[in-house]
Amino acid sequence: NAGVMQNPRHLVRRRGQEARLRCSPMKGHSHVYWYRQLPEEGLKFMVYLQKENIIDESGMPKERFSAEFPKEGPSILRIQQVVRGDSAAYFCASSSIRGETEAFFGQGTRLTVV
Amino acid sequence: AQTVTQSQPEMSVQEAETVTLSCTYDTSENNYYLFWYKQPPSRQMILVIRQEAYKQQNATENRFSVNFQKAAKSFSLKISDSQLGDTAMYFCAFMKHWREGHKLIFGTGTRLQVFP
Numbered sequence: 100n101a102g103v104m105q106n107p108r109h110l111v112r113r114r115g116q117e118a119r120l121r122c123s124p125m126k127g128h129s130h131v132y133w134y135r136q137l138p139e140e141g142l143k144f145m146v147y148l149q150k151e152n153i154i155d156e157s158g159m160p161k162e163r164f165s166a167e168f169p170k171e172g173p174s175i176l177r178i179q180q181v182v183r184g185d186s187a188a189y190f191c192a193s194s195s196i197r198g199e200t201e202a203f204f205g206q207g208t209r210l211t212v213v
Numbered sequence: 214a215q216t217v218t219q220s221q222p223e224m225s226v227q228e229a230e231t232v233t234l235s236c237t238y239d240t241s242e243n244n245y246y247l248f249w250y251k252q253p254p255s256r257q258m259i260l261v262i263r264q265e266a267y268k269q270q271n272a273t274e275n276r277f278s279v280n281f282q283k284a285a286k287s288f289s290l291k292i293s294d295s296q297l298g299d300t301a302m303y304f305c306a307f308m309k310h311w312r313e314g315h316k317l318i319f320g321t322g323t324r325l326q327v328f329p
Contacts, residue, residue, distance in 0.1 A: 132316060141304055141319040142258075155316060188256060194315040202315035204258035 103193050104173075105205035112212050118178040118185070120208045124193030130154075131174040132202060133166060136188040148174060181212045215240045215307050219320035226295045227328050233280075234290045234323045236305030242266075246308040247281065247288045248317070253301040261303070264288065292325075300327045 104123040112118050124131050129150050134142040135158075147155040148168035159166065163181075168174040178185055188209045194202040216239045226232035238247070249261040264272045264281050271279050276296075280289045292299055305320040 130314060132314075134317075134319075141321045142317070144316055144318065147314055147316050154314060190258065192258075192315070192317075194311075196312065196314070201260060201263065202317065207256050207258075209256075 103191055103203050103205035105189075105191050105208050107208060108206065110208055110210050112181045112210065114182060114212055115180050118181050118210055120176040120178075120189050120191075120210070121173045122176070122191030122193075122205060123173040124191075125203055128193035128195045128203075130194045130196060130202075131168050132192045132194075133174075133176050134190040134192070136190060136207070138187070142190060145176075178210075181210075183212050186210055186212045215242070215309075215318045217305055217307050217318050217320040219305055219323050221323045222321075223324045223326070225326040225328060226292075228295055228297060230295055231291060231293045232295055232325065234292075234303050234305075234325065236288045236290070236320055238286050238288065238305070238307050240286070240307065242309055244310045246311070247279075248306040248308065249277070249279070249288075249290045250304045250306060250319075251299075251301045252304060252322075258304075262290065295327045297327050297329060299325060301325060 106121050131148045133145040136142045145158040146166045163179045165177045188207045190207045191205045192202040218237045245266045247264045251259045251261050262272050262274045262277050276293045278291045302322045304322045306317040
């Protein structure tokens with residue numbers, strides 16, 4: 100059973116470009132969470148999605164950031180017009196609401212904006 | 214809103230010794246979960262131990278154990294017989310009941326260095 104898969108592992112973008120980060124949850128999981136980790140800091144919650152629905156986006160910046168989790172395919176975190184301050188590690192986690200008390204993390208995508 | 218505080222940015226311990234990492238949290242919830250995650254240089258988030266708030270007994274996983282003080286809202290991690298492979302960042306995290314989703318609130322982390 101493959102774990103949570105994130106790609107790419109490393110992504111370099113120039114200022115003003117778009118970044119797309121992908122997350123394939125564990126098999127059987129229909130809930131996805133995105134977190135951002137700035138250098139030397141802890142993980143900060145960004146958004147919680149179920150298939151085709153955004154459940155909680157309280158941690159998402161109001162502009163330039165969006166997330167989706169379509170019926171088919173991976174969850175996508177999209178950052179438009181990236182700036183240097185977007186440089187961070189972005190982690191995805193997945194879970195199922197069936198009594199499990201753990202969400203499983205991917206290995207993260209390190210975004211560098213140059 | 215829930216908050217998680219880790220007041221020790223860095224800790225060090227000699228191999229085979231015991232070290233305790235501190236964590237306090239704030240919540241008005243009665244049912245919740247607490248976690249310790251380890252993040253080695255590979256960046257992978259590894260679950261070390263979890264504690265359900267309704268359980269009075271402290272969780273234990275091999276060399277890792279917690280001291281959960283619900284009234285004091287304290288959740289410290291004790292690592293016994295420290296090993297070089299324990300060198301990593303350690304994050305304390307809070308989660309409401311799983312029926313509300315697995316959204317985690319993390320502390321700022323403690324960098325643990327184990328010396329030979």
